[in-house]
Amino acid sequence: MGELSVSSAAFSAVPIHKPVKKQIQFVEDKQEFSRFPTKAGRRSLSRSISQSSTDSYSSAASYTDSSDDETSPRDKTQLNSKGTSDFCVKNIKQAEFGRREIEIAEQDMSALISLRKRAQGEKPLAGAKIVGCTHITAQTAVLIETLVALGAQCRWTACNIYSTQNEVAAALSEIGVAVFAWKGESEDDFWWCIDKCVNMEGWQPNMILDDGGDLTHWVYKKYPNVFKKIRGIVEESVTGVHRLYQLSKAGKLCVPAMNVNDSVTKQKFDNLYCCRESILDGLKRTTDVMFGGKQVVVCGYGEVGKGCTAALKAMGSIVYVTEIDPICALQACMDGFRVVKLNEVIRQVDVIITCTGNKNVVTRDQLDRMKNGSIVCNMGHSNTEIDVASLRTPELTWERVRSQVDHVIWPDGKRVILLAEGRLLNLSCSTVPTFVLSITATTQALALIELYNAPEGRYKQDVYLLPKKMGDASVVIYTPSPTRNRGLMAAFTQN
Numbered sequence: 001m002g003e004l005s006v007s008s009a010a011f012s013a014v015p016i017h018k019p020v021k022k023q024i025q026f027v028e029d030k031q032e033f034s035r036f037p038t039k040a041g042r043r044s045l046s047r048s049i050s051q052s053s054t055d056s057y058s059s060a061a062s063y064t065d066s067s068d069d070e071t072s073p074r075d076k077t078q079l080n081s082k083g084t085s086d087f088c089v090k091n092i093k094q095a096e097f098g099r100r101e102i103e104i105a106e107q108d109m110s111a112l113i114s115l116r117k118r119a120q121g122e123k124p125l126a127g128a129k130i131v132g133c134t135h136i137t138a139q140t141a142v143l144i145e146t147l148v149a150l151g152a153q154c155r156w157t158a159c160n161i162y163s164t165q166n167e168v169a170a171a172l173s174e175i176g177v178a179v180f181a182w183k184g185e186s187e188d189d190f191w192w193c194i195d196k197c198v199n200m201e202g203w204q205p206n207m208i209l210d211d212g213g214d215l216t217h218w219v220y221k222k223y224p225n226v227f228k229k230i231r232g233i234v235e236e237s238v239t240g241v242h243r244l245y246q247l248s249k250a251g252k253l254c255v256p257a258m259n260v261n262d263s264v265t266k267q268k269f270d271n272l273y274c275c276r277e278s279i280l281d282g283l284k285r286t287t288d289v290m291f292g293g294k295q296v297v298v299c300g301y302g303e304v305g306k307g308c309t310a311a312l313k314a315m316g317s318i319v320y321v322t323e324i325d326p327i328c329a330l331q332a333c334m335d336g337f338r339v340v341k342l343n344e345v346i347r348q349v350d351v352i353i354t355c356t357g358n359k360n361v362v363t364r365d366q367l368d369r370m371k372n373g374s375i376v377c378n379m380g381h382s383n384t385e386i387d388v389a390s391l392r393t394p395e396l397t398w399e400r401v402r403s404q405v406d407h408v409i410w411p412d413g414k415r416v417i418l419l420a421e422g423r424l425l426n427l428s429c430s431t432v433p434t435f436v437l438s439i440t441a442t443t444q445a446l447a448l449i450e451l452y453n454a455p456e457g458r459y460k461q462d463v464y465l466l467p468k469k470m471g472d473a474s475v476v477i478y479t480p481s482p483t484r485n486r487g488l489m490a491a492f493t494q495n
Contacts, residue, residue: 073182074189080174087173088196090166090182098138098171102145105138109438115445116146124449126151131197131205133215134236135163135427136181139434141172143441147448148177152207155200157193159211159381161185162404162420162428194218198226207452208233209444212381213240220247232451232459233257234444236266237381238302238357244463256459258447260440263466267303270440275379276307277433278426279353280315286405286419286429287375292316295349297342300356301328304379308353309337320345342366351375353425354385364390367408370416377419379426386422404429 078092079085106113130147134140136158144154156172158164158181169179178200180193194215198205199222206229210216216233219226232255235241241261247253260266283289291312297320298309309319309332321337323329329339342352342362346369354361357380364387370376378385392398397409404420420428447466451459 072189074192080176082176084176086178086200088180088182088193089169089173092170092173094167095170095174098141098165098167098169099174101138101165101168102141102171105142105434108434109139109142109441111438111442112142112146112445115442116149119449120149123151124453128152128207128448128452129203129205130154130207130209130448131215132156132209133159133194133197134209134211135160136169136172136179137163137165137427137431138168139432139437139441141168142438143445144172144177145175146441146445150445150449152448153203154178155180155197155203155205157181157197157215158185158190159214160424160427161187161190162423190214191218195222198223204229206231207448209448210235210240212237213243216240217243220252227254230255232448232454234260234447234451236260236440236444239381241463242357248461248463253461253463255461256451256454257463258451259463259465260443260447263443265439265443269436271303272307274307274432274436275304275355275426276311278430279308279379280311281430282419282425282428283351283375283377286402286425287417289351289375294318294351295345296320296351296353297322297340297345297349299342299352299354299361299385300358300380301325301332301337302355302357304355306331306335308355308379309335313337317351320349347371349374351377353377353379355379356385357381359384360387361385363387367391367416368410370414372414373417375417375419376422377425378422379424381424383421383423386418388418388422391418 073088073090077085078087078089080087080092080095125147128147128151130152132144132154134156136156144156147154155178157179162183164181164183164185166183169181172179178197180196182189185193195218198215198219204226208216208219208230210233213235216235219230233244235244235257238261241259244253244257244259248257280291283291293316295318296312298305298312299322301309301321301323305321305323305328309321312319313336319337320340321329321332322342323332323339332339343366346352346366348371350371351374352362352370355378359382362376362385367376367387367390376386391408395411399407399409401407406418406421407415408418409415419425426432443466450467
């Protein structure tokens with residue numbers, strides 16, 4: 001009782017009118033906020049927030065002319081500090097910021113840097129004219145600059161319309177690499193950029209580095225005579241490799257090609273560990289979803305699927321797997337996942353992730369049956385795994401809620417959250433671990449060196465797996481631990 005009376009006295013000494021005034025002010029603030037009358041106003045507010053939160057260079061925002069961002073790079077004439085204009089990027093003025101990102105990436109890409117230091121004196125790619133179509137990120141920039149240091153001339157474009165880091169593209173253009181790419185290209189821009197890379201007067205490529213097969217397809221379709229001087233193709237994605245095998249089976253592959261995707265280093269490191277970490281990053285940045293207790297179905301249990309399921313399981317998700325390969329399906333069972341048909345769980349799952357490299361894995365009929373608020377995304381290279389084209393119909397409404405995030409709204413009000421329009425989630429919506437990419441990039445560089453310097457007759461007009469010893473070399477070159485480095489080097493030299 002005594003304590004209660006003291007407490008009452010203490011409260012009675014507080015003026016009552018002050019909190020009342022604050023409450024009135026709060027109500028006024030709410031009324032003021034509700035005066036935004038139109039959907040356009042709300043959309044504009046949402047757009048400004050999403051843009052600032054997804055910029056990959058926050059410090060550069062104050063240096064960028066916002067009105068300039070609305071102009072297509074194809075309609076602008078830009079010069080780098082050397083006075084050349086053989087490039088097309090979003091804004092060449094962002095080069096300084098891109099250079100900083102490349103320098104940061106170099107710190108965790110010891111394999112490529114070691115290869116650069118060891119081989120730049122010999123210049124094994126002297127005379128090589130490499131045209132590349134890959135994701136243009138800070139990590140890819142380290143690869144491109146390594147190829148240049150080894151003697152190659154490079155022209156580059158992007159294999160994905162959403163994965164380009166504009167500031168990195170600017171940094172490469174600043175040092176003289178002809179880059180034609182920017183984030184958010186249209187489909188027409190995408191093919192225009194590929195054409196600009198290949199169709200250059202007085203310059204003809206003799207090597208191709210592809211990711212997805214679009215560059216190879218374009219050259220084959222538009223400039224078949226270019227293949228007369230091409231010494232080889234290096235392909236790193238399952239989609240692109242499949243297209244190469246199709247050409248080979250039809251007898252239309254007229255140069256040797258190296259399948260990097262199925263190399264041990266790509267499968268066991270990039271596909272597995274890179275995806276294990278980046279899947280969560282991409283989903284968190286775009287949706288802010290909590291994974292604990294969520295029901296997730298992962299379509300495909302290859303190395304990418306294994307990485308995705310491991311990450312989601314560790315976060316507390318209930319994970320299902322769909323898989324047509326009996327060996328991979330058995331692996332999923334033995335790893336503790338329930339293997340299902342997609343139609344069995346389509347109405348109950350919260351998230352669908354495709355990672356098969358196939359097409360129409362998730363069809364319109366299945367999208368129609370997904371529950372309200374469910375998320376669908378793709379971790380494979382191709383944007384055809386989810387039947388996005390079937391969603392572009394008059395009865396469905398598309399609402400862009402933030403960068404790379406669309407709500408597809410059905411007539412009954414149901415919303416399905418589609419990420420990156422069905423394109424590769426991690427590189428479109430977030431970033432990937434530099435450390436792992438160092439191995440893959442080194443493998444690509446070694447494959448290019450091998451094909452370019454191979455004596456005539458060693459490789460015929462077919463698709464070849466990267467020799468295991470070359471894959472081992474890319475691991476030996478890279479190592480975080482001096483002790484491990486000595487052990488790996490000893491094992492490698494004995495073989």
